[in-house]
Amino acid sequence: MKKVAFPCPAGEYPVWVGADSRAAVAKAVEELAPSAVYLVADRTAWEYHGTEFAGLGETFLFEPGEGSKTISVWSSILEWLAERRADRKSLLIAFGGGVAADLGGFVAATYMRGISHLNVATTLLAQVDAALGGKTGLDLPQGKNLVGAFHHPIGVACDPRFLLTLPERQLRNGMAEVVKYACVFDPSLFEELQSGEGSALASGVAFFESVCLRCIEHKAAVVREDPEDRLGKRALLNFGHTVGHAIEAALGYSGIYHGEAVAIGMVVETWVGERMGMTESGLTERLRELLLEWRLPVGLDGRCRIEDVVERLFLDKKAEGGRIALVIPARVGHAEIVSGVSAELIEEGLRAL
Ligand SMILES: NC(=O)c1ccc[n+]([C@@H]2O[C@H](COP(=O)([O-])OP(=O)(O)OC[C@H]3O[C@@H](n4cnc5c(N)ncnc54)[C@H](O)[C@@H]3O)[C@@H](O)[C@H]2O)c1
Numbered sequence: 001m002k003k004v005a006f007p008c009p010a011g012e013y014p015v016w017v018g019a020d021s022r023a024a025v026a027k028a029v030e031e032l033a034p035s036a037v038y039l040v041a042d043r044t045a046w047e048y049h050g051t052e053f054a055g056l057g058e059t060f061l062f063e064p065g066e067g068s069k070t071i072s073v074w075s076s077i078l079e080w081l082a083e084r085r086a087d088r089k090s091l092l093i094a095f096g097g098g099v100a101a102d103l104g105g106f107v108a109a110t111y112m113r114g115i116s117h118l119n120v121a122t123t124l125l126a127q128v129d130a131a132l133g134g135k136t137g138l139d140l141p142q143g144k145n146l147v148g149a150f151h152h153p154i155g156v157a158c159d160p161r162f163l164l165t166l167p168e169r170q171l172r173n174g175m176a177e178v179v180k181y182a183c184v185f186d187p188s189l190f191e192e193l194q195s196g197e198g199s200a201l202a203s204g205v206a207f208f209e210s211v212c213l214r215c216i217e218h219k220a221a222v223v224r225e226d227p228e229d230r231l232g233k234r235a236l237l238n239f240g241h242t243v244g245h246a247i248e249a250a251l252g253y254s255g256i257y258h259g260e261a262v263a264i265g266m267v268v269e270t271w272v273g274e275r276m277g278m279t280e281s282g283l284t285e286r287l288r289e290l291l292l293e294w295r296l297p298v299g300l301d302g303r304c305r306i307e308d309v310v311e312r313l314f315l316d317k318k319a320e321g322g323r324i325a326l327v328i329p330a331r332v333g334h335a336e337i338v339s340g341v342s343a344e345l346i347e348e349g350l351r352a353l
């Protein structure tokens, strides 16, 4: 079991990466000595992997999917806790992917003005991103993540064994974020990922353990350097996301996974960088090849109208007067935030790819 110290305003919390997550969680519970433990779990993740955790406390199962990140599910869980007389010293364990972390975290942020919580992350996307960093929240019919709060967990468990039951598309979805970390921070990870998916997937648990650990360390380092997001360093984690979010929104958040949209976004943003002379020539092609190897999409391919994506880019808070801020890689392992990119150039990229 490896441990990464993840920074937060109150200090840091442990992120455990390894196959013995049950023991790490049990030890943390013992040290905290809560009045009671309540689990909020994704039904599918729980059916596969919940057995080891069942003895820790009572469990609320929610239906898998984004549809559970709602006010109504949130209030059902609050009432469920209140009926059980959960108190300020109770501990909540959010068990599942990014939805569990966002929903369970928001319950913990709001029940009795905040109780402690711990994330057991069961998807690759949650292990390398969503379960870390303290952002919690819900969707509204008007838009995604419109309700939320910062509430840091007291620990996060990332067990690579859990990833072996993920549907392949979910795994690839998480791999897009891994490619993002590799591109922005880690040339050797980029090379490893290039060296063949077959062999990588074949090495299973060991592969995911090492990949997750490196991504978590990169995210922790950025947050540690720029805890209040003053230097803009944290924005580096948004590589591929400006265009990716616009694609997700243009598609009404259906039919495409977040990581898939980010994959297309990374290619477009790198293409723009090459056109602006800021990116090493040939990087777009290398990135495209890597993403294709992981069977991730690298262009819109008629999924939606390019005009709709461009319109969404302007709604993005980063757009100022028709110019857009993008994270552009100069080369693998080094990226910069570039403001004032013209929307026409991004549109051209979307058409070219
Ligand atoms: N708070 C943040 O910083 C942050 C960052 C990125 C994403 N997010 C949020 O995360 C969510 C997406 O997360 P996600 O991709 O993990 O989706 P998810 O939580 O919906 O999980 C994806 C699917 O995998 C299933 N699943 C989970 N673990 C499994 C396992 N071990 N084996 C088999 N199936 C399993 C789930 O039942 C679900 O159907 C979005 O709501 C997004 O807004 C939050």
Ligand SMILES: [Zn+2]
Binding pocket: 129, 177, 241, 258, 262
């Ligand atoms: Zn993302």
